Amino acid sequence: MTLKATLLASTCDLKDCPALYTTDRDTLLVQGETPTDHGLEIPAHETLVEIPMELIRKVIREQLV
Template sequence: MKLRFLGTTSDDGQCPTLYETDRGTYVVQGDRVTDPEALAELRDVLPGETFVEIPKALLRFAQES
């Protein structure tokens, strides 16, 4: 998989960051969701899947051109 940097809402080079893949998907870098209450609400979680939390402002970089 190849990644293309789209943008970040961080001023100091830390997360969160958004990438586009060559597979028509996105990869997000953010804080791992560890809250047990939030994790209990997730559906159909497959082995190997994880979840990250990002600010809504990061999605502006995902707009289709």
């Protein structure tokens, strides 16, 4: 079954900006930059995504979750 994602909020109108999506699995997807200078040990099956705090503020302010 394919995951269905719905855009919650983005920091711009383009598709290549940080964004937050809801899914039909009752989860969130985060789109953002992949940092390489974090110095953390991340398992191979996971990743880190960096997003601006303004994106989270926008979701809270607009009560999108």
